[in-house]
Amino acid sequence: MPLVLLLLIAVLLGTPPAQAASFCSARISGQDVVLAYDRDEPGLRDHFTRREILSSTWGRGTCPSYVVLRSLTPELTDDQRGPFCLRHDADSDSIIGHDLGRRDANGHCVQPAKTVCQRVNQTRDAAVAISGAAARGAVSGARALPDGSGAVILSGSKGYISGALSSIGGAAAGLASSPAIVAGAAVTVVAVGGAVYACRD
Known part of the structure; x- marks a missing residue:
């Protein structure tokens, strides 16, 4: 259900809406994916580049790279995501996974990534x-x-x-x-x- 419709229903029912989500799009594995995040979450913007802060402030639809990394590693904390960067395929202009390494201003791996990381177990x-x-x-x-x-x-x-x-x-x-x-x-x-x-x- 669209966010605007949810907000309208909340107003009509007289109940304040829960934290409003910001929606953005990302191209992951060749597919356009819609992601949601709380733009006002404390500390989240510390992981955004200046360019991404401006884009999210202006309401542009492209997801900040850290939101994409979070979607690929939902079981990790922000600190635990530290070693990972996004592997970007220039030919398809798509994120094809995450790898180990430093991030550039777009959250992509600074060194050309040769590997893709995937979770291999479900327990601690x-x-x-x-x-x-x-x-x-x-x-x-x-x-x-x-x-x-x-x-x-x-x-x-x-x-x-x-x-x-x-x-x-x-x-x-x-x-x-x-x-x-x-x-x-x-x-x-x-x-x-x-x-x-x-x-x-």
Whole structure:
């Protein structure tokens, strides 16, 4: 139901509307997608570039990049999204996913991204196991990012990653045979918050 109609109904019924949402559009995986966000949410605009603040103030319909990143990583907090940037395909002028790396003024990866990250588990257990193993030094090559996100990154060949996850055991070992991990020649596994992502070509 359109926002204007919802507001009109609320006025006629004498009830104040809930926080009004701002609607915007983004091109994700070749499809135009409508997203909603609260423009007045405290701290959200801290993640917008100046250009995006002006666009949202003028009511233009293009989504700020951080709103798009939030839609792709709904289970993460703003701090936990720190390591990720949007992978942009110039040919289709479309966001095709997210990757690890610094963001430019448009929220896109500064370095040309070669991988796309996807969530590979639905529980916190694997993320906790990977983070714990890294903290104990039980997994060689695992490193925690110093950006405050709490992300632990493990990179290497699919054989190395599968072996490392198997050695951790439990929920992490269950990821070793995940299609997202075994399908790529080189894989980066990111444990952040309660989620585990596999980033591969």
